[in-house]
Amino acid sequence: MNHDSAKGTKPAISHLIWWFLFANGGGLAALVLPVHILVQGVLGPLGVVHVVDRKYDTWISILGNPIVKLYLLALISLAFFHFAHRLRYFLVDLGVPAARTLPAQVIFYGGAVAVTGVTIWVLLTTAPI
Amino acid sequence: MTLPGGDAAAASTGSATRVYKPEMPRGWWLRRRHYFQYMVREFTAVPMALWLLWLLYEIQRAAGGPKVYYPSVSPAFIVFSVICLGFALYHSITFLSLAGVIIHLKFMGKAVPPRAIVAAMFGLWLVASVVIAAVLIGFAR
Numbered sequence: 001m002n003h004d005s006a007k008g009t010k011p012a013i014s015h016l017i018w019w020f021l022f023a024n025g026g027g028l029a030a031l032v033l034p035v036h037i038l039v040q041g042v043l044g045p046l047g048v049v050h051v052v053d054r055k056y057d058t059w060i061s062i063l064g065n066p067i068v069k070l071y072l073l074a075l076i077s078l079a080f081f082h083f084a085h086r087l088r089y090f091l092v093d094l095g096v097p098a099a100r101t102l103p104a105q106v107i108f109y110g111g112a113v114a115v116t117g118v119t120i121w122v123l124l125t126t127a128p129i
Numbered sequence: 130m131t132l133p134g135g136d137a138a139a140a141s142t143g144s145a146t147r148v149y150k151p152e153m154p155r156g157w158w159l160r161r162r163h164y165f166q167y168m169v170r171e172f173t174a175v176p177m178a179l180w181l182l183w184l185l186y187e188i189q190r191a192a193g194g195p196k197v198y199y200p201s202v203s204p205a206f207i208v209f210s211v212i213c214l215g216f217a218l219y220h221s222i223t224f225l226s227l228a229g230v231i232i233h234l235k236f237m238g239k240a241v242p243p244r245a246i247v248a249a250m251f252g253l254w255l256v257a258s259v260v261i262a263a264v265l266i267g268f269a270r
Binding site (some may be wrong): 015023024026027028029030032033034035036037038039040041042044045046049050051053054055056058059060061063072074076079080082083086087089090093094095097115117118122123125126127 | 137144153155158160168171172173174175177178180181182183184185187188189191192194195198201202203206207209210213214217220224225226231253254256257258261262264265266268269
């Protein structure tokens with residue numbers, strides 16, 4: 001019994017970390033993603049407004065800004081940790097219990113780590129600081 | 130050892146303890162509107178991830194220089210963005226509405242009502258959207 005209760009109160013550090021990334025990634029995406037999609041994905045391509053990514057010069061110039069780089073890294077990376085957490089439990093809900101296992105965690109969170117790595121590489125090579 | 134209420138099922142399998150196995154029938158989430166809405170909310174991660182991967186690809190395309198770079202203009206891309214926008218908006222509305230349940234703040238010794246927290250989150254959403262739109266449009270020529 002004592003053993004059980006001690007086990008039950010063990011702090012779930014890994015869960016804390018994933019949940020922290022999940023919540024912040026979800027929150028950041030909630031605040032900024034719709035306007036990115038609206039402006040860069042709809043209004044810009046339709047020609048309703050001039051958007052910074054429509055021309056190479058303005059796009060490369062804003063991508064060279066270190067604050068923009070940090071912002072894009074935070075957005076893409078945190079969002080993917082959010083997506084990883086959500087999709088893992090989405091699969092559990094759909095009746096795929098294997099999504100709870102350690103290999104599934106490695107695949108999903110590892111995927112988010114990989115996207116983070118690729119994002120850093122892309123941001124540093126596209127418009128070097 | 131016999132369990133209280135130990136029945137024929139436990140006896141027939143020869144196991145001393147019975148493990149509770151929750152059963153979720155296939156398509157459980159299609160049975161009620163709220164279940165369906167919950168699953169749509171969870172699914173929003175897929176289109177949002179795809180759109181962000183497109184953004185990453187567009188950033189990467191600029192690495193090729195002015196002769197290689199081209200902005201996406203195809204109708205297919207616009208349709209894709211409109212679909213993603215719908216899911217992203219659903220994510221924003223559901224996620225920011227939950228802030229009233231999750232965030233507990235005290236101001237001058239009094240608990241801030243959840244409604245005020247949700248209103249503040251939606252206000253923040255508006256401000257962030259205006260600022261980002263201003264940057265994306267303002268730095269264009």
